[in-house]
Amino acid sequence: MRRTAAGYLLAAPLTLLVAALLVLPIGTFLVYSFLTPGQYRVGLPLTLENYRLAFFDPTYAKLMLNSVRIGLVTAAVSTVMGYILAYYASFQAGKVKMAVLALTVISILGGYLVRIYAWRIVLGTEGVLNSALGALGLTSNPLQFLLFSRSAVVLALVNIYIPFTALTVFAALENVGRDVIEAARDLGAGPLRAFARVVLPLTGRAVFTGFLFVFLLTAADYVTPQLIGGTSGAMIGVVVYDQFVRLGNWALGAALSFYIVIVFAAVLATSWLALRAFGVLRRGA
Amino acid sequence: MSENVNMTVRWMSRREFLRAMSVVAAGTALAGTIGACGTPAAPKGTGQLDFLGWEGYDMLSATEQWRKDNNIDLKSAYIGNSEDTPAKVLSPAGEGIDLITYFYAYYKSWGDLGVFNTFTADEVPNLKRMYPYFQEGEYWRLPDKTYQGAPFTWLTYVCNYRADMIEPPQSWAELTDAKYKGKLAIVEDPGANILVAATVLGIPTDTMTHAQLEEVKKFLLALKANAKTIAPSYGDLSNLLISGEVAADFVGWAALDVWGAQQGVNVTSTLPTDGVVISIDAYAMASTVDNRDASLAWMNLMLTDEVQLSVANDLLTATVCPDTAKLITDPNVKKLYDYDNFNAFIEKYPLHLFPPNEATGDQVTFGDWMKAWEEVKAA
Numbered sequence: 010m011r012r013t014a015a016g017y018l019l020a021a022p023l024t025l026l027v028a029a030l031l032v033l034p035i036g037t038f039l040v041y042s043f044l045t046p047g048q049y050r051v052g053l054p055l056t057l058e059n060y061r062l063a064f065f066d067p068t069y070a071k072l073m074l075n076s077v078r079i080g081l082v083t084a085a086v087s088t089v090m091g092y093i094l095a096y097y098a099s100f101q102a103g104k105v106k107m108a109v110l111a112l113t114v115i116s117i118l119g120g121y122l123v124r125i126y127a128w129r130i131v132l133g134t135e136g137v138l139n140s141a142l143g144a145l146g147l148t149s150n151p152l153q154f155l156l157f158s159r160s161a162v163v164l165a166l167v168n169i170y171i172p173f174t175a176l177t178v179f180a181a182l183e184n185v186g187r188d189v190i191e192a193a194r195d196l197g198a199g200p201l202r203a204f205a206r207v208v209l210p211l212t213g214r215a216v217f218t219g220f221l222f223v224f225l226l227t228a229a230d231y232v233t234p235q236l237i238g239g240t241s242g243a244m245i246g247v248v249v250y251d252q253f254v255r256l257g258n259w260a261l262g263a264a265l266s267f268y269i270v271i272v273f274a275a276v277l278a279t280s281w282l283a284l285r286a287f288g289v290l291r292r293g294a
Numbered sequence: 295m296s297e298n299v300n301m302t303v304r305w306m307s308r309r310e311f312l313r314a315m316s317v318v319a320a321g322t323a324l325a326g327t328i329g330a331c332g333t334p335a336a337p338k339g340t341g342q343l344d345f346l347g348w349e350g351y352d353m354l355s356a357t358e359q360w361r362k363d364n365n366i367d368l369k370s371a372y373i374g375n376s377e378d379t380p381a382k383v384l385s386p387a388g389e390g391i392d393l394i395t396y397f398y399a400y401y402k403s404w405g406d407l408g409v410f411n412t413f414t415a416d417e418v419p420n421l422k423r424m425y426p427y428f429q430e431g432e433y434w435r436l437p438d439k440t441y442q443g444a445p446f447t448w449l450t451y452v453c454n455y456r457a458d459m460i461e462p463p464q465s466w467a468e469l470t471d472a473k474y475k476g477k478l479a480i481v482e483d484p485g486a487n488i489l490v491a492a493t494v495l496g497i498p499t500d501t502m503t504h505a506q507l508e509e510v511k512k513f514l515l516a517l518k519a520n521a522k523t524i525a526p527s528y529g530d531l532s533n534l535l536i537s538g539e540v541a542a543d544f545v546g547w548a549a550l551d552v553w554g555a556q557q558g559v560n561v562t563s564t565l566p567t568d569g570v571v572i573s574i575d576a577y578a579m580a581s582t583v584d585n586r587d588a589s590l591a592w593m594n595l596m597l598t599d600e601v602q603l604s605v606a607n608d609l610l611t612a613t614v615c616p617d618t619a620k621l622i623t624d625p626n627v628k629k630l631y632d633y634d635n636f637n638a639f640i641e642k643y644p645l646h647l648f649p650p651n652e653a654t655g656d657q658v659t660f661g662d663w664m665k666a667w668e669e670v671k672a673a
Contacts (some may be wrong), residue, residue: 048407049384070664071672129430137428153476156539157523236484236530239523250430251668255484256397256661257384 042263049257059264069248069265076245077276079159080228083166088220090167090214091174091214098175099182110179121169128165130239132156159240165237166227174219181215182208205288213237213290220284221277228273245269337417339588342367346382346580347395347490349490353596356604361593365587376400376485380409383580391580392589396443398433398574399485399648403660406651410442411579418444420597423615427640434576443576444593446602447611449631451490451571452563452641454535454546454554465568466494469544470516477541478521484667487514490545491648494569500647503656507666514670517544519649524671535561545571548630549610551589555626570643575611 042059044051063069076220131137132155139151155161174269185208209216227233231250234242249269252262284290343366345352351372360370373379376397382388384407396404402409415421421444426491428434434443453463460477463469463609469478480487491513492499497506518524522540524532532550534540536559543550546563554561577596579589596600605611612631613619619633632639653659 049380067558068669068672072668075672129537133537153522232526235524235526240518240521240671242524243668247671248668252607254381255375255664257377257381258661 016201029247035273038263038266042267044260046258046260048261051260056260059261060268062261063264069245069268072165072243072245072248073269073272075225075241075243076228077272079162079166079234079244080224080273081276081280082226083163083170084220084224085176086163086167087170087223088178088216091171091219092178094171094175094183095179098179102253106129110176113175117172118217122232124169125233129156129237130162132161140202153265154235157242159238159241162238162242166223166230170223170227173222177219177222178212178215181212209289210291213284216289217281217284220280224277224280228276229269322644336419337587337590337594338364339585339591340365341585341588342369343585343588343592344391345370345389345393346379347373347577348392348575350609351395351575351577352377353604354599355608356601357592357595364591366592375483380404380407384411388580388582390582390584392583392585393592394578394580395575396574396578397485398431398443398445398645399489401433401442401646403651405442409578411581411583411586412440412442413579413590414438414440414592417659418594418597420594420606423597423617425614425616425636427637428574428614433645434572441593443578444597445498445574445576445614446593446596447605447609447614447658448572448574449547449611450565451486451545451573452548452565453544454531454550454561454563455542456535456538456549457538457560457562459538459541460465462562462564463542463566466490466544466566467513467568468566469520469542470513471518474520474542476520476522478517479531479540479543480517480521480524481531481543481545482524482526483528483545484664485648486573488543488663488667489571489648490569491517493571494644500649502649504662505656507658507662511666511670514667515673518670518673529666532561535559541634547610551630552610552626571646572643574614 014158041051043052043055043057045056046059049214050070065187094109094113098106098113129136132154133139134151134153136156138155156237189211190203190207193207194200198206228244229246231244231246234244235247236242245265246269249262249265252258252265308472342431343370345368347370347371349370352368354370356669357366357368360366371382371391373382379394379396383391385509394409397502415429418441419558421441424445428445431445434445435441439634449470453466453469455463460474462472488510491510492502492506494508495506495513497510503508507629521544523534525534525543528547531543531546532553535543535550536554536557538559551561551563555660577593579593583589596605597615597619599621600614602613602615603621605620606613606618608626610627610630613622613635616636622628622633648660649658649663651660653662
């Protein structure tokens, strides 16, 4: 009994902190989302109109689709490439393992916007890539589709988020017992089968965590698509900003925030089920 | 910003009291004489001054000496777009904001929302230095002759283009032509974009109907079809022109010519006469002001020759004072705005207003404008 009370006491500061920083603002948003909007104010009566607009307006649906598409592609590519990097560092790099890890961490230190602008320099009309292609005689005119496209957005975001998936998976790979892999090989499994049936399921949680992390950050991002996404760069995050700041419609802004949370949660739940179906995540994971 | 005032009580003798009263009487008479001459003293202030506005509008360099001399502690917070201002002033976090800036077209909606604190012409004597148009405009002066804003600069939205890449566009409408495909950038400034587009189409901006807003959307979509990107800011627009990614913009700003020249790139601007839209920015006291004296002193200072020259030379926007215009010597700065024919210019191209926040009948609202812009971007 005394130990339980001490436990509650110890947990109390953290619980209060979480309540203050997470539950309170989200709770406030939730209440706002059911109130009637005025300009820069909210009031009674309670209404579902904000949710009707958020869920059924075709403009928001288009922007959501664009966000989910960019988020899913970026998360999938980052996870696969991050896995390859982590696998190399854990199983193949040998003495240069720490150097590979250090380079991965250093790449995070470069500023976010600096890296976005760096990609503009690389992919631009008179950028590094077009200049190189021209100098090699491979193109007569600069390739215009390199920059200001969805592929440019995915490329830049993948470059930014690979370290996060690589480090998450690396930690999991380091915990995979080498004897377990050897046992699989001794029982007749080839390298691919041992990877698919032993290593991948044992690192499935890390794969999903990395995927989740990258998807949430990229699908909600609206800075990168604006800078290098061209006219197809509009994302759902910007309409929340517009409602709160440009229009002072706090109620619709709050409802749109929950719309994003619900759709993103549904996408992640589907991804989790897909990873289960493909054997990457084991039952109980 | 509450100031601590230390008061000490000191008793006076009858002789001292009479002497003090004579000084007060003389002072009052002198003040009356000065007042009668119509030259109120420049307002003075001290202490912390909380500024909320565009980066650069806090005039850090031009006000450095004044701030030192008057012990002004300027605390600047910058906005990303105009609507940040009411959002912050009207929120609990807005407490203590003294000075704000506003685009003239918000004068009514922000006034109705209670964003401003008013002042009289005598409290900012340098208002008299401005062109009469700025002294008397309803966007700053209320019907009771008090002011809610002190305009300090203006500009016209222009079309910047790379003179080494394309011929000068003759009109805004021309930018929808297929020859501009992949050569155009649109700026993320929905208010300005819709104002210009509506003007091109001859649609009244403040009484726009839903059908007319659809026409505006079609025009913006035609521009978007030619656009390579939507630049998130005028700074990014400048980068795009300088790097040669695009050859023209909708809408632009004359300052981009100068920034281009600084990089050795020939960015030039033209004023398409099918959609001339003028932008005028003003300083104002927020309704949350708690250092009124320093705020008034700031607004007065902004209308001096020294600061107005800085506006013209550093911000590359236009001065509101005719006497300052005569002092501009840099030919590149002088040619940006036609000061010599200001009255004729402003008469020819009247200001356009935003629609109201709440609609009557078939009229659209400002919210409908923003929704239309979202639809253009999502299309």
